[in-house]
Amino acid sequence: MNKFSIVTRIGIALSAMVALTILTLLASYWLSEKADHDALAINVAGSLRYQAYQYSWHVMHSPEQAPAVAQALKDSWNHSVFNRFEHEQSELTALYQNTQANWLAFQQRVEQGVIPANNLMVEIQPQIDQINTFVSAIQQDAEQRIRSIRSIQVLSLFTSIGLAFVIFYWLRTRVRYPLEVLTQAARRIGQGDFTARVKHPMKDELGVLASTLNKMNEAIGFMYGNLEKRVDEQTRAIQQSNVRLQFLYDTARMIIEHSPGYHDFTEIVNGLKVASEVDDIELCLITEAGNKPYLQVQPVGAPEDPCEGVDCSQCVNAGSGVSVQDGQRIYRFTIEREDHNYGVVVARCPLSEQISDWQQQLIQSVADQLAVALSLKQEEEQVRRLALIQERTVIARELHDSLAQALSYLKIQVTRLNKAIEKDNREVIEDVAEELKEGLNAAYRQLRELLTTFRLKVDGAGLLHALQTTIRQFSEQSDIAFRLDYQLESTPLVPHEEIHLLQIIREACQNAIHHSQGSDVVVQLSQDAENGIHLSIEDNGVGIPENAEKLNHYGLAIMQERSRHLGGHIRIERRKQGGTGVYFEFTPQYILERQSEPYPA
Numbered sequence: 035m036n037k038f039s040i041v042t043r044i045g046i047a048l049s050a051m052v053a054l055t056i057l058t059l060l061a062s063y064w065l066s067e068k069a070d071h072d073a074l075a076i077n078v079a080g081s082l083r084y085q086a087y088q089y090s091w092h093v094m095h096s097p098e099q100a101p102a103v104a105q106a107l108k109d110s111w112n113h114s115v116f117n118r119f120e121h122e123q124s125e126l127t128a129l130y131q132n133t134q135a136n137w138l139a140f141q142q143r144v145e146q147g148v149i150p151a152n153n154l155m156v157e158i159q160p161q162i163d164q165i166n167t168f169v170s171a172i173q174q175d176a177e178q179r180i181r182s183i184r185s186i187q188v189l190s191l192f193t194s195i196g197l198a199f200v201i202f203y204w205l206r207t208r209v210r211y212p213l214e215v216l217t218q219a220a221r222r223i224g225q226g227d228f229t230a231r232v233k234h235p236m237k238d239e240l241g242v243l244a245s246t247l248n249k250m251n252e253a254i255g256f257m258y259g260n261l262e263k264r265v266d267e268q269t270r271a272i273q274q275s276n277v278r279l280q281f282l283y284d285t286a287r288m289i290i291e292h293s294p295g296y297h298d299f300t301e302i303v304n305g306l307k308v309a310s311e312v313d314d315i316e317l318c319l320i321t322e323a324g325n326k327p328y329l330q331v332q333p334v335g336a337p338e339d340p341c342e343g344v345d346c347s348q349c350v351n352a353g354s355g356v357s358v359q360d361g362q363r364i365y366r367f368t369i370e371r372e373d374h375n376y377g378v379v380v381a382r383c384p385l386s387e388q389i390s391d392w393q394q395q396l397i398q399s400v401a402d403q404l405a406v407a408l409s410l411k412q413e414e415e416q417v418r419r420l421a422l423i424q425e426r427t428v429i430a431r432e433l434h435d436s437l438a439q440a441l442s443y444l445k446i447q448v449t450r451l452n453k454a455i456e457k458d459n460r461e462v463i464e465d466v467a468e469e470l471k472e473g474l475n476a477a478y479r480q481l482r483e484l485l486t487t488f489r490l491k492v493d494g495a496g497l498l499h500a501l502q503t504t505i506r507q508f509s510e511q512s513d514i515a516f517r518l519d520y521q522l523e524s525t526p527l528v529p530h531e532e533i534h535l536l537q538i539i540r541e542a543c544q545n546a547i548h549h550s551q552g553s554d555v556v557v558q559l560s561q562d563a564e565n566g567i568h569l570s571i572e573d574n575g576v577g578i579p580e581n582a583e584k585l586n587h588y589g590l591a592i593m594q595e596r597s598r599h600l601g602g603h604i605r606i607e608r609r610k611q612g613g614t615g616v617y618f619e620f621t622p623q624y625i626l627e628r629q630s631e632p633y634p635a
Contacts, residue, residue: 515554525622
């Protein structure tokens with residue numbers, strides 16, 4: 035590497051800074067490692083004083099516990115934090131060993147009874163003083179290490195500052211000033227002045243850059259004369275590409291916004307003529323089983339139909355490709371998606387010419403977009419048919435589950451009435467007449483509820499809107515206060531689930547109005563952690579009687595039937611705090627479909 039290289043010099047400077055930092059860190063780490071357990075050593079050594087006093091107290095007042103305290107004191111003297119005194123030779127080590135030996139000798143004298151108990155506090159005081167001296171020595175040793183770390187850090191700081199000043203001075207004279215000269219020259223070049231020259235006496239990278247910049251100015255001055263011409267050519271090409279992209283974007287947007295009709299196809303063909311620069315172009319759309327186009331679109335100003343008198347099936351069914359006919363080169367681009375052929379785009383040019391690759395790609399892209407548009411249009415029509423069929427199925431099922439059953443029930447009652455009339459049984463006649471009256475009222479009410487339900491589903495905003503309207507109607511029809519707690523904002527329900535839930539709620543609320551004699555009804559819809567739907571309708575009335583089936587068998591039967599349609603379980607029971615509770619639980623269809631999906635392999 036060149037010894038004058040800026041990179042080399044910067045590397046040397048950075049290496050010096052890094053080396054200084056590493057040395058400082060290693061020295062600091064070495065000292066901090068030695069002082070790692072100083073705090074624990076001070077703490078353990080300080081506890082020796084307390085344990086010595088505790089030992090003397092137990093010897094004087096509780097001799098039976100003195101051995102245990104003596105053992106704990108011995109364990110403290112042999113604590114692992116003092117292990118370093120076994121491997122190093124220092125005044126602190128000698129002090130530790132001397133203090134420990136004196137204490138063990140003192141403890142042995144106490145155990146042998148040499149020191150009487152009444153004189154123990156006087157004899158132990160020199161041992162306590164020696165322990166204090168040992169603790170102070172440990173503290174002074176730890177403080178000396180901290181002072182050493184600080185001295186190393188201060189020395190490193192001033193050394194780093196001095197080295198930094200040297201590096202900054204060198205960078206200013208050898209790097210910053212030459213870079214400013216090069217920057218000024220670059221600005222002049224950017225402003226179009228290619229006569230700028232740079233003089234740099236050094237042989238480093240900046241000197242090479244200055245020399246290269248001077249040579250570059252000479253080359254750019256030569257090339258600049260041809261640059262504007264090339265820019266104009268590229269600008270025209272970009273404008274043409276922009277026209278094509280804008281045409282493709284407009285076509286795609288038109289397809290997304292609405293299904294294209296005849297005028298849209300005409301606009302697309304006219305735009306394709308301009309974008310592709312092909313004058314003779316034609317769009318032919320056919321049905322799946324047809325052999326002639328049902329729609330044939332040509333650009334504005336095109337000549338008469340060139341396909342007149344020709345069998346269309348030969349062109350439409352031939353697929354994509356190129357053929358020669360009547361002195362023309364004919365390009366066909368099929369409009370096909372998912373094995374369904376919707377038609378073909380035909381482009382023609384004289385035999386002496388050809389349609390370039392980019393033109394073919396553009397026409398094929400438009401053909402693909404048309405295929406998507408026609409496919410989406412076909413799928414939209416199919417969805418509308420399925421929606422109509424599903425709506426009719428829902429209406430038929432609702433009529434079967436409500437009015438058809440009601441009419442069947444009334445037909446049975448009419449048969450009973452005829453037999454009672456033949457036997458002149460007044461009791462049965464009156465009972466049947468009452469049943470017919472109740473059944474007719476219920477059927478009429480059910481018919482009104484069905485009409486209301488379907489209007490709500492068509493004109494409203496889903497189940498929540500329908501429930502809010504229903505609660506408002508019931509509140510206006512009676513003196514009972516109805517409240518709704520709806521917690522299914524994030525739960526997708528299919529139409530028949532919404533209808534059955536709405537009808538169960540309406541039937542339960544009607545029963546509360548007619549039979550509860552209460553003042554408050556709470557309707558709650560929620561979903562548990564396992565995604566099950568929970569419905570509860572609770573009132574504060576008199577409660578459901580034991581013969582509820584006889585009193586309101588029709589309404590209860592309706593709720594039972596609708597709960598079976600949803601595959602759920604309904605309970606109607608008397609509440610302990612008073613009133614009646616209707617509780618219904620079921621699993622929504624979207625959960626059942628997800629559970630029925632096979633697990634991935």
